[in-house]
Amino acid sequence: MSLGIIEKGPKFGVRHVQTILLFFCFVVNFMERLVVSVAVVAMTNAATTNPNFPEYQWNAKQISYILSSVFWGMIIGMIPGSFLCRRCGAKFTMMISILGSSVMGVITPICIPFGGWKIYCAIRIIQGIFQGLFFPCTYDHLAKWSPIEERTMLGALCHTGLIIGTILSIAVSGFIAKSSLGWPGISYVTDGIGLVLCVFWIILADDSPMTSRFISTEEKNYILLSQQKVERSHKRIPIPWKAICTSRPFLSLVITQATEGWGHSTVLAQLPLYMRGVHKMDITSNAIFSSMPYVAMFVMSFVYLVFASFLMKKKNISLTVLKKSINTMSMWIPTVTLIAVGFLDESNKSLAIVLMIVTVGSNAGVTIGQGMNSIELSPNHASTLISIILGIVSCVSLASPLYAGYIVEDQTDRKQWQIVFLTAALMDFFGNLQYLFFGTTKTQPWDDENYLLRKDDDSESPGECRIKSIKNGKL
Structure with a gap:
C-alpha cells in the first residue's frame, strides 16, 4: 500500500459515507418538492389517471400558487437554517429538515379534501420552511468533510442527487397516479422514503x-x-456582513444562481403542463417524456465532471476559467434551445422533446460551474452565504411559476408559452454574462476569522492599536 493511500485512510472512507447520505438527502428533498408538478396534473384531470380519486377544478392561477408555495416557505426557513446549522450542527438540523418535510407530505392527501387548493398551499409552505433548513446544512457539511483536492468531485456527486430526485419525481409519479394508489400515493411513497432516510x-x-x-x-x-x-x-467566528454584501464576486454569484434558478424552475415546474397543453400528452406519456431531459442531465453531469477532472489534471487552465467555461455552456445553450422550443406546435412534438432534452441536459454543468463557489469564496461562512443565495433564489423560483401562471391563461396557446420561455432564456444569457466579468473561485479576504478585528485595528491609530494589544495581553 502506497504512502498516499495510507495518509488518506481507506479508499472508501467516512467522507464518502457522508457524500452518499447527502446524495440521498438531495434525492428526497427534490422528490418531495417537485412531485407536485405531476400531482396537480393528476388531481385536475382524474380521467387520465385513476378516476376513483377526487378531481379538483383548479384554474391556472390557483395551480401556480400551489407550485410556488413551497418556495414561500423556503424563504422563511433559510435564515433559521443557517443559525441552527452554526449552533446545533448539520446532523441535527438536517434531520429536522427531512423529518418535518416528510411528515407534512404524508398528511397532504388527508388534508386536501377539507380545504382544497388553499390548504394544499398552506401545507406546502410549512413543508418549504422545513426544506429551507436543508441547503445551508448541505454546504456547511461539505465544507467540513471535503478535502480540498476532492471538493469538486464530492460536491458534484452530491448534487447528482437533485437530478435523480427530479427524474423520480416526474417519471415515477405518473405511474403511481395511474395505479391503485392514485394521486395520494405520490405523497405516501415519496415522503415515506424520506422517513426511512431519517x-x-x-x-x-x-x-x-x-x-x-x-x-x-x-x-x-x-x-x-x-x-x-x-x-x-x-x-464560531463573527460574520462580516458588510464585506459579504458588498463583495463583487459574491454578488456576481448571487445573480448567476438567481437567473439560472429562474430558467431551471420555469422548465421544472411548467414542463408537464406545457407537454399536456401544447403537445396533448396524457399523464403517463407526459411523465416519461418530461423525465427524459433529466436523465440526460444526470448523464451530462458526469460528462462535465470527467471533462473538468481531465483539464484540471493537465493544469493548463485555472479553476476560475474552467468554471466559467462550464457555466457558459450550461446557461447559454439553454438560451438558444428555450427560444426555439416556444415556436413548436403539436406537429413538432418529437423536436420539442429533443430540444427540451438538450436544454436540461446541457444545464447539468451548473453544479460544477457555480455549485461549490460559495465554499470556495469563504469556507468559514459557507452556510451563511448559501442561506443568502438560496433565500434570493427561492424568491426568484417563487416568482417564476406565478409569472408563468399570469402569462399562460390558456395552456394550449403556444404564443403564451413563447413569452415564458423567452424570459427564461434572457435570464440565463445575462446571468452568465456578468459572471464572466466578475465571478472568481479565489477565497475572499473577509473569510479570515480575524478579518473584523483587523478592520477595527486599521481604523485606529498605531498608538491605540498598541495600547489595545497590551490590554489584551498580545504584547
Whole structure:
C-alpha cells in the first residue's frame, strides 16, 4: 500500500459515507418538492389517471400558487437554517429538515379534501420552511468533510442527487397516479422514503471529522491537513456582513444562481403542463417524456465532471476559467434551445422533446460551474452565504411559476408559452454574462476569522492599536 493511500485512510472512507447520505438527502428533498408538478396534473384531470380519486377544478392561477408555495416557505426557513446549522450542527438540523418535510407530505392527501387548493398551499409552505433548513446544512457539511483536492468531485456527486430526485419525481409519479394508489400515493411513497432516510441519517451522519465515531485517524488527518490550506476555522467566528454584501464576486454569484434558478424552475415546474397543453400528452406519456431531459442531465453531469477532472489534471487552465467555461455552456445553450422550443406546435412534438432534452441536459454543468463557489469564496461562512443565495433564489423560483401562471391563461396557446420561455432564456444569457466579468473561485479576504478585528485595528491609530494589544495581553 502506497504512502498516499495510507495518509488518506481507506479508499472508501467516512467522507464518502457522508457524500452518499447527502446524495440521498438531495434525492428526497427534490422528490418531495417537485412531485407536485405531476400531482396537480393528476388531481385536475382524474380521467387520465385513476378516476376513483377526487378531481379538483383548479384554474391556472390557483395551480401556480400551489407550485410556488413551497418556495414561500423556503424563504422563511433559510435564515433559521443557517443559525441552527452554526449552533446545533448539520446532523441535527438536517434531520429536522427531512423529518418535518416528510411528515407534512404524508398528511397532504388527508388534508386536501377539507380545504382544497388553499390548504394544499398552506401545507406546502410549512413543508418549504422545513426544506429551507436543508441547503445551508448541505454546504456547511461539505465544507467540513471535503478535502480540498476532492471538493469538486464530492460536491458534484452530491448534487447528482437533485437530478435523480427530479427524474423520480416526474417519471415515477405518473405511474403511481395511474395505479391503485392514485394521486395520494405520490405523497405516501415519496415522503415515506424520506422517513426511512431519517433513520439512516441519525445512525451514520456526523457533524465533522473531529466528532465522527467511525473515522480512522489517517482519514481524519488527511481531511484536516488538506483544509488547512484554506485555513478553515473550526470555531464560531463573527460574520462580516458588510464585506459579504458588498463583495463583487459574491454578488456576481448571487445573480448567476438567481437567473439560472429562474430558467431551471420555469422548465421544472411548467414542463408537464406545457407537454399536456401544447403537445396533448396524457399523464403517463407526459411523465416519461418530461423525465427524459433529466436523465440526460444526470448523464451530462458526469460528462462535465470527467471533462473538468481531465483539464484540471493537465493544469493548463485555472479553476476560475474552467468554471466559467462550464457555466457558459450550461446557461447559454439553454438560451438558444428555450427560444426555439416556444415556436413548436403539436406537429413538432418529437423536436420539442429533443430540444427540451438538450436544454436540461446541457444545464447539468451548473453544479460544477457555480455549485461549490460559495465554499470556495469563504469556507468559514459557507452556510451563511448559501442561506443568502438560496433565500434570493427561492424568491426568484417563487416568482417564476406565478409569472408563468399570469402569462399562460390558456395552456394550449403556444404564443403564451413563447413569452415564458423567452424570459427564461434572457435570464440565463445575462446571468452568465456578468459572471464572466466578475465571478472568481479565489477565497475572499473577509473569510479570515480575524478579518473584523483587523478592520477595527486599521481604523485606529498605531498608538491605540498598541495600547489595545497590551490590554489584551498580545504584547
